[in-house]
Structure formats: structure tokens, C-alpha cells
Amino acid sequence: MPLAPSSTAAIAKHPIHAMLVPFPIACFVGTFLTDLVYWRTAEMMWADFSAWLITVGVIMGWLAAIAGVIDFASNRLIRMQPPAWWHAIGNAVVLVLATVNMFVHSRDAWTSVVPFGLILSGLTVLILLFTGWMGWSMVYRYRVGVAE
Amino acid sequence: MKPLGPMLALAFMLPLAACDDPLLDPQDQVGPNPVLPAPRQYLFPPMHLAAIVGWKDGEKPTVAKGLKIEALATGLEHPRSLYVLPNGDVLVVESKSPGTDPVKRPKDLVMNWIESIVTSGGDEGKKSNRITLLRDADGDGKPEVRSSFLEHLNSPFGVALVGGDLYVANTDSIMRYPYKDGDTKIDAAGTPLTALPGGPIDHHWTKSLLASRDGSLLYVGVGSNSNVGENGMEAEKNRAAIWEVDRATGRSRVFAGGLRNPNSMSFEPESGAMWTVVNERDELGPDLVPDYLTSVKDGGFYGWPYSYYGQHVDPRVKPERPDLVQKAIVPDYALSSHVAPLGLAFYSGTNLPQQYQGGAFIGEHGSWDRQRFNGYKVVYVPFSGGRPSGKAQDVVTGFLDADGAARGRPVGVAVD
Numbered sequence: 034m035p036l037a038p039s040s041t042a043a044i045a046k047h048p049i050h051a052m053l054v055p056f057p058i059a060c061f062v063g064t065f066l067t068d069l070v071y072w073r074t075a076e077m078m079w080a081d082f083s084a085w086l087i088t089v090g091v092i093m094g095w096l097a098a099i100a101g102v103i104d105f106a107s108n109r110l111i112r113m114q115p116p117a118w119w120h121a122i123g124n125a126v127v128l129v130l131a132t133v134n135m136f137v138h139s140r141d142a143w144t145s146v147v148p149f150g151l152i153l154s155g156l157t158v159l160i161l162l163f164t165g166w167m168g169w170s171m172v173y174r175y176r177v178g179v180a181e
Numbered sequence: 182m183k184p185l186g187p188m189l190a191l192a193f194m195l196p197l198a199a200c201d202d203p204l205l206d207p208q209d210q211v212g213p214n215p216v217l218p219a220p221r222q223y224l225f226p227p228m229h230l231a232a233i234v235g236w237k238d239g240e241k242p243t244v245a246k247g248l249k250i251e252a253l254a255t256g257l258e259h260p261r262s263l264y265v266l267p268n269g270d271v272l273v274v275e276s277k278s279p280g281t282d283p284v285k286r287p288k289d290l291v292m293n294w295i296e297s298i299v300t301s302g303g304d305e306g307k308k309s310n311r312i313t314l315l316r317d318a319d320g321d322g323k324p325e326v327r328s329s330f331l332e333h334l335n336s337p338f339g340v341a342l343v344g345g346d347l348y349v350a351n352t353d354s355i356m357r358y359p360y361k362d363g364d365t366k367i368d369a370a371g372t373p374l375t376a377l378p379g380g381p382i383d384h385h386w387t388k389s390l391l392a393s394r395d396g397s398l399l400y401v402g403v404g405s406n407s408n409v410g411e412n413g414m415e416a417e418k419n420r421a422a423i424w425e426v427d428r429a430t431g432r433s434r435v436f437a438g439g440l441r442n443p444n445s446m447s448f449e450p451e452s453g454a455m456w457t458v459v460n461e462r463d464e465l466g467p468d469l470v471p472d473y474l475t476s477v478k479d480g481g482f483y484g485w486p487y488s489y490y491g492q493h494v495d496p497r498v499k500p501e502r503p504d505l506v507q508k509a510i511v512p513d514y515a516l517s518s519h520v521a522p523l524g525l526a527f528y529s530g531t532n533l534p535q536q537y538q539g540g541a542f543i544g545e546h547g548s549w550d551r552q553r554f555n556g557y558k559v560v561y562v563p564f565s566g567g568r569p570s571g572k573a574q575d576v577v578t579g580f581l582d583a584d585g586a587a588r589g590r591p592v593g594v595a596v597d
Contacts, residue, residue, distance in 0.1 A: 075499040077413040081286050088287040136224035139288045141411040141464060142497040144222055 037176035038110035042103040048178035050104055053097035054168070060090025061131060061161060064138075065154040071146050080146050084138045087154070091135045094128050104178070111177055116170040123164035130157050207517040207555050210471045211573050215515035217490060221466040227552045230298050231587035240588060243579035247534045250577065251322045258309040261387065262445070262524070262593035264340035268362055269597060271315040272330060272340055275308075276387075279336045279352050281380040285412065295549075310334045312349070314365050328365040331358065335379075339390025341399060343428065350388035350401055353379025355426065374399075375431040378420055382406045385420075385460075387523075391446040392428075394453070399426040401433075402457065404442035409462050409497050410486040421485045423457065423477055439483035439509060445525040445593065446477070451539070452567030458522035458543055459512070461489060467551030468518045474525065474543065474562060474569070475512035484509035514569045519548035520556030524594035527564075540564040542576065544591035557581050559591050 040048035064086040071079035101121070104111060111117050134153035138145050171177040209216040236255075244250045257275055264272040284290055311334060316326035331337075331349065339350035347360035349371070356371035377388055385404025392399055405421035406412050423443055425436040442460040449456050455477045461470035462485065470489040482505060484491065486498045491511040494501070516522055524544030528537055540563040545556035559577035563570050580589050 077411060080411075084286040084288065133224065139225075139286075139291075140222055140497070141408050143499040144497045145411075147499075 036110070037179040037181055038108050038114075039180075040104045040178035041107040042100040043178065046180040048100070048104065050097055050100040051172070051178060053093055053100060057090045057094035057097060057127075057131070058161060058165065060086045060093065061127070061154070061157045064090065064134070065151075065158045068146050068151045068154045072151055075143065077142065080138075080142070083146060083150070083154075087131060087135045087138050091128070091131050094131060098124065098128060111171075114171060114175050114177070116167040116175070117177070120164050120167040120171060123160055123167065127157055127160050127164060130160070205468045207520075208572070210468065210515050210517040213514055213569065215471045215490070215517075216468075217471075217493060218466065218468050220469055220493075220496065222496075223464070223466075226464045226550060227467055228295070228550050229552050229554065229585075230295060230549050231547065231554065231557070231581060231585060231590075232298070234582065234586040234588060236588045241579070242577045242589075245574065245576050248576070253317065253322060253324060254313070254315050254327060257313065258311075260592060262338050262340070262389070263595035264342075265595050265597050266342060266360075269316070269318070270365075271317075271324075271595070271597060273313045273315065274337050274340060274593070275311050275313060276334070276337050277309045279380065279383050279386055281383045283382065310336060312337065312340070316365070326365055330365065331367050336386050338387040339401065341390045341392040343392050343396040343399075346428075348374065348390060348392070348399060350377065350390040351379075352383060352386045352388055353377055355388075355390070355399065355401065355431075374428070375426050375433050377401060377424075378403055378406075378418070382412055382416055384408075384412070385442045387442075387444060389444050389446055389457075391448070391455070394448065397428055399428055400424065400436060400446050400455065401426060402440075402443040402446055404444075404460075405485060407486075408464065409495060411497075417486075423455075436479060437477045437481040437483065439481075439485045439487075439505070440477075441485040443477075444523050447525050447527050447541075449476070449541075449564065449567055450527050450529040451564070454567060456513075456525065456527075456541070458516070458525045459483070460521055460523075461518075462486070462495065463519070463550045465495070467553070471515040471518045472520050472522050473512040473516055474514040474522070474541065475510075478510065481510050482508055483512060490515075514562065516543065516545070516560075516573065517555055519551050521546035521548065522556075523592045524559075526594040526596050528596055530596060536563075537561055537576075540569075542594045542596075543573070544594045546590050546592060547580065547587070554581060554585065557587065557590060559594065 042049045064083050067079045067082040137150045259277050260273050261276045262274045312331040314328045314330035315324040317324040336352035337349050341348045347358045349356050354376050355374040357374050358367045358371045384406045389402035401424040403420050403422050406416040422435045422438040424433050426433045440459050443457045446457040458474050461472050487502045488494050488506040488509050522543050523546050526542045543560050547557035548555040557580040560573040561576045562573045
């Protein structure tokens with residue numbers, strides 16, 4: 034069994050990246066759902082939910098990215114894994130799309146969601162499905178950050 | 182460190198700020214047929230806020246040739262509007278926002294912070310929400326009497342006197358107070374006449390007031406509860422409108438609607454028609470939508486939020502209302518975009534030079550949501566036959582200094 038590549042940005046061997054990533058994932062999926070409901074109902078409350086979800090997701094997402102980049106950059110064993118590259122590049126795209134989407138959601142009323150906000154929210158979730166899969170490969174197959 | 186490359190490059194490509202300003206001359210949007218560019222929406226709309234520096238000793242606004250300007254009073258707390266009593270006493274309404282606009286979105290946090298930069302005084306816990314009386318009986322420009330006329334009001338704005346009844350429009354109600362000629366202070370507790378839409382939200386909180394010629398009716402300006410309906414249309418019920426209130430019973434009805442934020446209604450002296458200045462919507466670009474001066478028809482609908490300048494549909498409002506868009510009246514006279522007109526006064530006197538007789542003076546508070554400042558001055562619109570008859574002329578300027586900081590920002594206008 035090869036050595037598990039250790040996480041650098043960790044607290045008591047608990048990787049910070051793994052602790053933060055649930056927030057952007059849940060927030061971005063939530064944004065897509067509340068965007069869909071707003072699109073169908075034009076009820077402003079749902080667009081307000083979307084605005085909070087996308088904003089919190091972006092903030093937590095960038096924090097998770099910082100922890101992730103530290104792990105990635107400081108351990109050659111992590112960089113040697115193909116899924117790590119897909120995960121890093123894919124999530125960079127996710128964060129850029131989500132950040133743009135946050136500004137789209139700062140518009141007033143209908144066009145804060147339809148059509149560009151909704152399209153960006155959908156794209157974000159699609160890419161997340163792939164990058165999330167890659168991230169789980171890193172941990173559950175290659176044991177990144179798993180303490181020996 | 183190869184892996185960092187693509188991430189940083191993408192991050193820097195983010196088009197966060199749209200800095201380009203239009204080439205449209207503000208004068209192209211002054212008059213009855215303003216040029217209206219296509220609406221634009223932004224990731225981050227252009228903004229330019231004037232820092233408040235105040236007037237230094239010896240500084241005063243610049244006036245057009247043939248005019249003079251002097252401060253009648255200084256040291257007021259957030260003065261918003263003026264009313265002249267029949268005996269020449271000037272009432273200054275000092276007022277501050279009720280502060281009930283809730284944080285509904287992350288954007289509101291940012292906008293509150295921005296607003297705190299451009300709002301002078303009034304929010305610092307100082308004494309405001311009162312009316313100060315100034316009496317300059319000998320007309321030398323220096324008031325002999327300055328007294329606290331009415332205190333403990335609730336974000337007041339409009340004032341109207343009918344006989345011995347003085348009406349004050351607080352943000353949530355019209356109050357009636359007894360007044361007799363020569364009073365410099367009112368101690369009586371007021372009597373409420375009619376409740377007005379105040380909170381919740383109360384986004385545009387100023388309530389202008391105008392009494393009909395015969396004194397039987399009061400007209401109230403009630404601004405919208407949002408920029409363009411983003412707080413839901415239920416919050417806009419009976420808002421973005423001018424109300425007509427029966428003075429005897431307090432019963433009210435909407436006199437005209439679709440007016441986003443109407444202020445300072447006044448009767449045009451020649452035709453007797455009601456006119457008002459209106460602050461139009463934001464975030465469709467630096468040259469949309471021009472604020473305007475318009476006559477107000479009984480039962481008229483002026484577009485907000487569904488459309489602007491007649492049938493120009495706003496893409497941000499759903500569900501759409503083609504029935505209302507179709508009947509939306511085109512306003513009479515555009516004042517250019519984001520100038521924020523708050524004060525309107527027709528001049529029917531004869532003391533000012535001939536060129537300022539018969540038309541309207543307008544106080545333009547000044548822009549914040551465009552790169553190049555617009556407004557920050559008092560203009561004069563000539564009238565003839567009861568209609569605007571020429572370009573708006575600058576009358577009082579110099580509110581911005583050379584660095585683009587604001588010494589002051591025009592609000593109410595009144596004729597003594």
C-alpha cells in the first residue's frame with residue numbers, strides 16, 4: 034500500500050479543505066434549485082434566497098480553494114494524481130462562474146435570475162458533479178489527507 | 182508551481198467593473214424628446230459617489246448672471262424641503278430616513294454602506310425630524326427670528342397650510358396642527374388625518390404635500406418601495422403614486438400612478454395644472470432612465486415599474502402588464518438621467534429678471550449611479566402657455582468642488 038499523501042492545510046490532521054467544501058457544494062446546488070423555483074413563480078423571495086446562497090457559496094468556495102491550493106502546491110504526491118488536476122482546474126472554472134453569477138444575482142428582480150443567472154447556476158452544478166467525483170476519487174481511492 | 186497558472190488567469194479575467202461611460206451629452210436628454218439608448222445591465226453597475234466636504238468660510242454657490250445668492254440659514258440638520266407661510270416666514274423641514282429598509286439581500290448590505298457615504302448628517306443621531314422657522318421681516322437676507330417650530334416628527338417632508346390648519350406629511354401619516362398668523366412655535370399635539378404607506382420597508386420615504394386651490398383636497402406624493410419592484414409588487418400597493426386626500430374626512434384615493442418617486446407637486450400658474458418632478462429607475466445604464474418633470478393627469482398612469490417613457494418595457498419586471506404598458510403616459514419634459522430632482526417651484530413673481538418669470542425652478546440633488554456626475558444644481562425651465570418652452574438653464578451651480586466632492590446637494594426649492 035503506497036503512503037497516503039498528507040494534507041498541509043490541516044488542523045490536527047483534519048484537512049481544512051475537506052471541512053469547507055460542503056458549504057459551496059450545498060450552496061451552489063441550492064442556488065440552482067431556488068433559481069428554478071423563481072423562474073417558475075416570479076416570487077421575489079426565491080430570488081432573495083438565491084442571492085444569499087450564491088454569495089455565501091462564493092465566499093466559502095474561495096476559502097476552500099485557498100486550503101485546496103495549499104495542499105496541492107505543497108505535496109508532490111498529490112500533484113502526481115490525474116484526478117487532482119481535473120479537480121483543481123474544474124473547480125477553478127466553477128468558482129469563476131459562481132463569482133460572475135453572484136454579480137448577476139445582485140441585479141434587481143427578474144434579470145437577476147433569468148436567463149443568465151439560471152444558466153450559470155445550472156452549469157455550475159453540472160461541472161460540480163464532475164469535479165466532486167474527482168475529489169472523492171482523491172480521498173477514497175488515493176487516500177489524500179487520510180491520516181496513517 | 183504550474184497548477185496555479187490557469188486559476189489566476191481566470192480570476193483576473195473577471196469583468197467585475199464596467200467603467201466605460203457613454204458619449205451621450207446630458208443635454209440630449211433634456212426636453213420633451215430625450216434620446217433613450219438601449220438598456221444595459223451590469224455585473225457591477227457604474228457608480229460615482231461624491232464625498233461630502235461642506236462649505237468652507239467664504240464659499241458659496243455660483244449663480245447665473247443678474248442674480249445674487251446668500252445663505253438664509255446654516256447649521257441645519259439634513260434639510261429636505263421648504264414651505265413659505267403667507268406672512269413670509271420660511272419653514273425648513275429637517276428630516277432623516279426612517280431607517281426601516283430591511284436587509285433582504287447581500288446587495289442591501291453593500292448599498293447601505295454606500296448610502297452612508299453620500300448621506301450628509303441626519304444619520305449621526307443629531308437632532309432632525311423637526312421644522313425650523315426663519316423670519317426675515319425686513320428682507321435683508323438675515324433672519325431676525327429662528328425658532329424650532331415643530332419637533333419630534335416622523336421623517337417629515339411635505340407641508341401645506343389651509344386657513345388655520347397646518348398639515349405636515351410624516352412618512353406614515355398626514356398630521357394636522359392649529360396655526361395662526363405670526364406663530365413661531367407649535368406646541369399642540371397634532372391630529373392624524375390619514376395614514377400613509379410607511380413601513381415595512383419604506384424605501385422612498387419622502388411624502389410631498391400640496392393643497393388644492395380651494396383647500397378641499399390634499400395631494401400626497403408617495404414613492405415606490407423599491408427600485409423596480411424587487412421587493413415584490415405587494416409592497417408597492419398604493420405606492421409610486423400621487424394620492425388625493427379629502428381634507429374634511431381623510432378619505433383617500435390614488436390620483437395618478439406609475440410615478441416611481443414623485444416629489445414637490447406644484448400647480449403651474451397659467452394653466453392651473455398639477456406638475457411634479459419624478460426620480461426614475463436605476464441600473465439600466467448611466468443614461469437610463471432620465472428623471473423628469475411632468476404634468477399629472479387625474480387617473481393617469483406613467484409606467485413604473487413596467488415601462489418607462491411610455492412603452493419602453495423594463496425587462497426586470499415579471500409578471501408583465503401589457504395592459505398597463507399600453508396606457509402609460511409619456512412624461513412631458515426630461516431632465517436627464519439620474520439628476521435626482523427633489524424640489525420644484527413655479528415662479529410667478531416679478532422680482533427676478535424677466536427671463537426667470539413664469540417658469541419652474543428645479544433642485545437637482547445629483548447623481549450617484551453613473552461615472553460622470555449629473556445634476557448637483559438648480560435649473561430653470563421656461564414655460565409658455567402652460568407648457569415648457571425651452572431648454573433648462575443652469576441657475577445655481579458650484580455644489581461640486583474641483584475634486585468632485587460635494588459642498589452641498591440641492592433639495593427643496595421655494596419662492597418667497
